[in-house]
Amino acid sequence: MADDLAYLLERKPRASLGFFPTPFTRLDRLSDMLKVDLWIKRDDFTGMNLFGGNKIRKLEYLLGDALASGCDTVFTYGATQSNHAMQTVAACRRLGLNPILYLNTYVKPDPNDVRSNMLLDRVFGAEMHILESRPGESEADTEERCFDLGKAHAARLESQGHGCCDIPLGGASPIGSAGFIGGALELTRQCTDGGVDPSFIFCATGTGGTLAGLTAGYRALGSKARIIGVAVSDKNSEYETKCSNLANASLAWLGSDVKLDASDFTVERGYFQPGYEKPNFAATEAIRLLARTEGLIADPVYTGKAFAGMLGWIRSGGAPMGSTLVFWHTGGATALFAESAIVGDLSSEI
Ligand SMILES: Cc1ncc(COP(=O)(O)O)c(C=O)c1O
Structure with missing residues (x-):
């Protein structure tokens, strides 16, 4: 077996x-x-x-598939301190892919004291879009907004000739x-x-x-x-x-x-x-x-x-x-x- x-x-x-x-x-x-x-x-x-x-085990197959499908850009999602997002960005850099993140804030980051995975995302030079929950909006709704914006962004890039891969939350x-x-x-x-x-x-x-x-x-x-x-x-x-x-x-x-x-x-x-x-x-x-x-x-x-x-x-x-x-x-x-x-x-x- x-x-x-x-x-x-x-x-x-x-x-x-x-x-x-x-x-x-x-x-x-x-x-x-x-x-x-x-x-x-x-x-x-x-x-x-x-x-x-x-996430590295998952990314080996996810990005292997992205490369085989001719993608040059990778979208993914998570909290601002998401391990998955940070590891995706690092892996994209290694493979010459362009990482784009849509992140929601479970814990609000301090822009003057950027820490941990968010700091690493910056060091890796990822394009980051950070969405805070609107008044009355649940964390799940903010997450949905991230997915929608990511998909619309990917559609724009695809219309310009890019190949985009959409990796869901946590891979x-x-x-x-x-x-x-x-x-x-x-x-x-x-x-x-x-x-x-x-x-x-x-x-x-x-x-x-x-x-x-x-x-x-x-x-x-x-x-x-x-x-x-x-x-x-x-x-x-x-x-x-x-x-x-x-x-x-x-x-x-x-x-x-x-x-x-x-x-x-x-x-x-x-x-x-x-x-x-x-x-x-x-x-x-x-x-x-x-x-x-x-x-x-x-x-x-x-x-x-x-x-x-x-x-x-x-x-x-x-x-x-x-x-x-x-x-x-x-x-x-x-x-x-x-x-x-x-x-x-x-x-x-x-
Ligand atoms: C350190 C760590 N452990 C466990 C998990 C959970 O893994 P999964 O999302 O596959 O359930 C994650 C997901 O982000 C993680 O970052």
Whole structure:
């Protein structure tokens, strides 16, 4: 089955951006402390520069496809501190594509103190269009306005002879998720080589592209490992169906006839509060624990909340004592240097 999946993935255009396979190591001190066998998949090391993360796997297929389709310009979307937007811009620069961002403000940036991913977007010289919510407009409506303006902008450029590629929020498309079908194959091979047989794999889930791809990959490989997505923002009851539709579309794009349904997905919704880009105590505690026992860094928006969710499963017995777990580190460390409304309490001396 692994060979079949590898064959399907190899047939697709792929831009070489990251460093793969990413490291896979055991967290010895945390394993002893928590009485489990805990491993970490280091997708914070995907590259392509210092600030790697999960989007690089998606972008290899998304931009590989964009180049194969003759595009010269790439549009994408997200919050002003979006990791996806920043990584898309970096990848476009590497490939000689022109990146254009339409960003909405969950946390309002200070124009005199531009930080974190927005600062990097500027360093990379991306064309940025920043939309603030109008009075009475929800964040989702502002996001829609970004998509509409991006599409209109792309249409104008296309009428002038440019080839434009539109990458959705988080790179969550059938093509993007294929990167994580490849990720599932990569980790499965590392586990087989190392004699590791995980029962649980935890990752942060936002747009769902990572979770969809990983779950699709594991099911296509016939693995029984349970993939648990820890939500980093509010998700309605349709989220599992949305993820299974994305997983199926990604498998179909590759040419696989494996099919998933909503029951293949586990989403932990207890750790995102009070909301996206809004810190909480459990994530702050989890970031400190990982840093102080293993010398590793998680971030307040994604991996800190996901790590907190995994700790919750271990402490409540959802992942029983002695079980083997993998924490899939999806990157995002730049959030530690974002606005204080995003960083939260991490700087206090505790
Ligand atoms: C660091 C990090 N982790 C996890 C995620 C969630 O991934 P997905 O959007 O594929 O659900 C993101 C998405 O932006 C991210 O930047």
